[in-house]
Amino acid sequence: MMLFGAFGGVCAFAVTAAVAFVRHRRVSGKLADRLRREKSELKLRVDRLEAMLNTDEQRLIVWTGTGDLPQIWGILPEASGVPRATSQLLAFGHWLTAKCASDLERRLDTLFSSGEAFSVTLKTRIGSYVEAVGRTTGGAVVLRLRDLTGERQMQAELAARNARISGELHMLHALLNAMPAPAWQRDAEGRLIWANHAYASAVDAIDVTTAISERSEFLDGAARAAMKQERDDDGCFRSRIPIVVSGERKVYAVTDVDANVGGAGIAIDVSELDQVRKELTRAEDFHGRTLDQLGTAVAIYGGDRRLQFYNAAFSQLWDLDPAFLEGRPEDGAVLDMLRASRKLPEQADYRVWRNNMLESYQSFEATENWWHLPDGRTLRVIANPHPQGGVTYIYENVTERLDLESRYNALIRVQGETLDHLSEAVAVFGSDGRLRLWNPAFGQIWSLTEDQLSDSPHIKSLVQTCAIREEEERAWMQLAESVTSVVDTRTQISSRMERHDGVVLDFATVPLPDGGTLITFVDVTDSVNVERALMEKNEALEQADHIKSAFVQHVSYELRSPLNNIIGFAELLSDPRFGDLSQKQSEYASYIMSSSSALKAIIDDILDLATLDAGIMDLDLSEVDVAAAVQAAVEGLKDRLAEAQIDLRTHIPSDIGNIVADEKRLRQILYNLISNAVHFSQERGTVDVSCSRKSQSVEFVVKDNGVGIPEEILHQVFNRFVGHDNGARRQGAGLGLAIVKSFVELHGGHVDIHSAEGQGTVVTCTFPAKPERAGIIAAE
Numbered sequence: 001m002m003l004f005g006a007f008g009g010v011c012a013f014a015v016t017a018a019v020a021f022v023r024h025r026r027v028s029g030k031l032a033d034r035l036r037r038e039k040s041e042l043k044l045r046v047d048r049l050e051a052m053l054n055t056d057e058q059r060l061i062v063w064t065g066t067g068d069l070p071q072i073w074g075i076l077p078e079a080s081g082v083p084r085a086t087s088q089l090l091a092f093g094h095w096l097t098a099k100c101a102s103d104l105e106r107r108l109d110t111l112f113s114s115g116e117a118f119s120v121t122l123k124t125r126i127g128s129y130v131e132a133v134g135r136t137t138g139g140a141v142v143l144r145l146r147d148l149t150g151e152r153q154m155q156a157e158l159a160a161r162n163a164r165i166s167g168e169l170h171m172l173h174a175l176l177n178a179m180p181a182p183a184w185q186r187d188a189e190g191r192l193i194w195a196n197h198a199y200a201s202a203v204d205a206i207d208v209t210t211a212i213s214e215r216s217e218f219l220d221g222a223a224r225a226a227m228k229q230e231r232d233d234d235g236c237f238r239s240r241i242p243i244v245v246s247g248e249r250k251v252y253a254v255t256d257v258d259a260n261v262g263g264a265g266i267a268i269d270v271s272e273l274d275q276v277r278k279e280l281t282r283a284e285d286f287h288g289r290t291l292d293q294l295g296t297a298v299a300i301y302g303g304d305r306r307l308q309f310y311n312a313a314f315s316q317l318w319d320l321d322p323a324f325l326e327g328r329p330e331d332g333a334v335l336d337m338l339r340a341s342r343k344l345p346e347q348a349d350y351r352v353w354r355n356n357m358l359e360s361y362q363s364f365e366a367t368e369n370w371w372h373l374p375d376g377r378t379l380r381v382i383a384n385p386h387p388q389g390g391v392t393y394i395y396e397n398v399t400e401r402l403d404l405e406s407r408y409n410a411l412i413r414v415q416g417e418t419l420d421h422l423s424e425a426v427a428v429f430g431s432d433g434r435l436r437l438w439n440p441a442f443g444q445i446w447s448l449t450e451d452q453l454s455d456s457p458h459i460k461s462l463v464q465t466c467a468i469r470e471e472e473e474r475a476w477m478q479l480a481e482s483v484t485s486v487v488d489t490r491t492q493i494s495s496r497m498e499r500h501d502g503v504v505l506d507f508a509t510v511p512l513p514d515g516g517t518l519i520t521f522v523d524v525t526d527s528v529n530v531e532r533a534l535m536e537k538n539e540a541l542e543q544a545d546h547i548k549s550a551f552v553q554h555v556s557y558e559l560r561s562p563l564n565n566i567i568g569f570a571e572l573l574s575d576p577r578f579g580d581l582s583q584k585q586s587e588y589a590s591y592i593m594s595s596s597s598a599l600k601a602i603i604d605d606i607l608d609l610a611t612l613d614a615g616i617m618d619l620d621l622s623e624v625d626v627a628a629a630v631q632a633a634v635e636g637l638k639d640r641l642a643e644a645q646i647d648l649r650t651h652i653p654s655d656i657g658n659i660v661a662d663e664k665r666l667r668q669i670l671y672n673l674i675s676n677a678v679h680f681s682q683e684r685g686t687v688d689v690s691c692s693r694k695s696q697s698v699e700f701v702v703k704d705n706g707v708g709i710p711e712e713i714l715h716q717v718f719n720r721f722v723g724h725d726n727g728a729r730r731q732g733a734g735l736g737l738a739i740v741k742s743f744v745e746l747h748g749g750h751v752d753i754h755s756a757e758g759q760g761t762v763v764t765c766t767f768p769a770k771p772e773r774a775g776i777i778a779a780e
Contacts, residue, residue: 428518
C-alpha cells in the first residue's frame with residue numbers, strides 16, 4: 001500500500017510540474033515575443049536616428065569614456081574643408097588654421113574638465129567657416145561641427161572681417177598715439193571723433209576725451225578754409241602751415257584726407273627742418289659765391305645724379321652751353337655732351353669707362369682720376385661722394401704743374417743717373433777751385449773715399465794726393481791751371497796720361513757758364529790693350545787666312561785630282577769593252593766606284609763649306625722651275641731608293657711656278673735632304689717630298705717615317721761633322737744638313753726641323769720668292 005501511495009504521489013508531482021512548466025513556457029514565450037518586438041522597435045529607432053544624423057549636414061563627435069575612441073556620425077561636404085577620414089578629422093591642426101585649432105583644443109580641454117559648453121566659429125585652411133558646438137550629455141562629451149553656408153557664412157565672414165578691421169584700427173590708433181605728431185579723425189559731418197595724445201597736448205587739453213568733447217581745433221579757421229579749397233581730386237590736402245602751439249610759432253607739414261565716411265589728418269612739426277633748410281640755402285649761396293672765386297672747377301650733383309651747382313671755373317673749363325647747364329642735366333648726360341665735343345680722354349670702351357665714373361654714387365670713399373684731354377691738358381679729377389647721396393667733382397688743371405715737375409724731375413734724374421752710371425769719372429770744380437760735384441767713378445778711379453770728397457777739397461790738394469809720378473803731376477798741374485785760370489776766354493783741353501800702375505786715362509776739361517770747370521777722366525786701359533791685342537790677332541788671322549786658302553787649294557788639287565783618276569780607272573775596269581772581270585772583281589770595282597763617289601761628295605761639301613767660310617761663295621740667281629728642280633734631285637737618288645726599297649712620293653702643285661734661286665745649289669739642297677731622309681728610313685719605308693707657295697715665300701718639306709732624331713741631339717744636327725747612327729747603316733760625315741742650312745740662309749731663307757725618336761723627321765726649308773737680303777751676290 002505504501003509503495004502504491006508513493007507512486008501516486010510521484011505521479012501527482014509530475015503532473016503538477018508538467019502543468020507548471022507548460023504555463024511558464026507559455027508566459028516566457030509571450031515575454032520573449034514582447035522583448036523581440038521592443039528590440040526591433042529600438043533598433044529601428046536607432047537606425048532612424050543614425051539616418052537622421054547622417055543626412056543632416058553636420059558631424060557629431062561623442063566621447064563616452066576616458067581613453068575610448070570617440071564615435072563619429074554625420075557627413076559634411078568636401079567644400080566645407082572638414083575631412084571625412086576619422087584620423088584627419090581628429091587632427092584639428094591638419095584642416096583648421098593654427099589659431100582656430102589651438103582655440104578649439106583649449107575649449108575642448110575646458111569642456112572635459114569642467115563641462116563648460118561653447119559655441120565658436122572656426123576658419124579652415126581653405127578659407128571656409130565651420131560652427132563648432134561643444135556640450136556634455138549623459139556623461140558623454142559631444143562636439144558638433146556644422147558648415148556655415150549662405151547668410152550664416154556671410155555673418156561669419158563679416159564677423160571675422162570686423163574683428164580684423166577692429167584689430168587693425170586699434171593697432172593704427174596705438175601707433176598714432178605713440179607718435180609725437182598730432183593726429184585726428186572726423187566723422188562724415190566733420191565732427192572730431194578721435195585724436196591722439198599729441199593732439200590733446202597741442203590744443204592744451206587735459207586728455208583726449210576732453211579735447212574731443214570740447215571740439216578743440218588744432219588748425220585755425222584760415223587753415224581749415226584753405227584745406228577745403230585746396231584738396232586734390234582724391235580729397236587729399238598737403239601743405240606747410242604756420243601754427244601757434246603753446247605760445248610758440250611753429251611750422252607743420254599737414255596732411256589731411258577727406259572721404260564720404262569722414263576724414264583723418266596728421267601734422268608733423270618741420271620747424272627745425274625748415275630752419276635748417278633756410279640756413280642751408282644761405283650757406284649754399286655763400287659757398288657758391290666763394291667757389292665762383294676759385295680757379296679750380298667744381299661741380300656738385302645730387303642724389304638724383306642731376307647737376308645742382310657749378311662754379312664759373314667749371315663753365316670756363318668745359319665751355320658748355322649755359323642753358324644746358326641751367327637745365328640741371330644728369331651726370332651721364334654731361335659726360336656724353338663732353339664726349340660729343342671731343343673734350344674727354346679717348347677711351348677704347350667709352351661705355352665701360354662712363355659706368356666706372358658713375359660708380360662714385362655707390363662708393364663711400366673719394367676717388368681720384370687723371371684725365372689726359374685731347375687738347376693736351378691734364379686734369380686731376382676728384383669724385384667725393386656725399387653721405388646723403390650725390391657727388392662733388394673737383395677738376396684741377398695740373399698741366400703746367402706736371403710739365404714743370406716732369407721737366408725738373410727729368411733733369412734731376414738725367415743728371416743724377418748720367419753721372420752715377422757713367423763709366424767716365426766726372427768732377428766739377430767751382431770758380432774757387434774746390435770740388436762741387438762728382439760721381440762714384442771719380443772716387444773709384446783715383447781711390448778717393450767719400451769722406452775725402454765730401455769736404456770739397458781744393459784741386460791743389462788733389463794734385464798732391466793723386467800725382468805720384470812726374471808725368472802724372474804735369475797732367476794734374478795742367479788741369480789745375482785750367483780750373484783756377486782767371487782769363488776771360490777759357491778753352492777746353494784734352495790729353496792722355498799713363499799712371500804708375502799702368503792705367504791709361506784720357507782727360508778733358510769743359511769750362512762752365514758759372515765759372516766752374518768740368519773735368520772728365522776715361523779709363524782707356526782696356527781699349528788700348530784690346531787695340532794692341534786686335535792688331536796682333538789681325539796679323540794672326542791674316543796668316544791663318546793664307547793657310548786656309550792654301551789648304552783649300554791643296555785639298556782641291558791633291559785630293560780631287562787623284563780621286564778623279566781613281567773614279568776614271570774604276571769605270572774603265574767596269575767597262576766590258578776593256579776585258580771581262582770575274583764576279584768578285586766586278587763587285588770590288590763597284591765598291592771602289594761607290595766609295596769614291598761618297599768621298600768625292602764629302603770633299604765637295606768640305607770645299608763648299610770652306611768657300612762659304614771664306615765669304616767668296618757666289619749665287620748664280622735665275623728663274624728656276626721648282627718642279628724640275630725637285631725631279632732632278634730625285635733622279636740622282638733613284639739607285640739608292642731602289643737599293644733601300646724606299647717609296648718616294650712627291651707632292652708638287654701643278655701651279656707651283658718658278659723661284660729666283662741658284663739652281664745648282666737648290667738641287668744640292670734637295671739632294672742632301674732626300675739623301676738624309678733615305679739614309680735614316682727603314683727598309684721599305686716612305687719619304688714624302690712636297691712644296692707649296694706662300695704669299696712671299698716657297699716652302700720645301702721632306703718627311704720620312706724613319707728612326708727619328710733623339711731630342712738631346714736635335715739642336716746639334718746643323719753643326720758640322722755631327723752625325724747620328726740609325727742603327728742599320730753606317731753614320732755619315734755629318735755635313736749634309738750643315739750645307740743645307742748654309743745654302744738656305746745664303747738665299748735669305750731659314751730651315752726648321754721637327755723630329756721624335758721612332759716617329760720620323762720633318763725638315764722644312766723656306767725660300768723667299770725673290771731674295772733681296774743684303775749679302776746675297778748674284779753672279780753675272
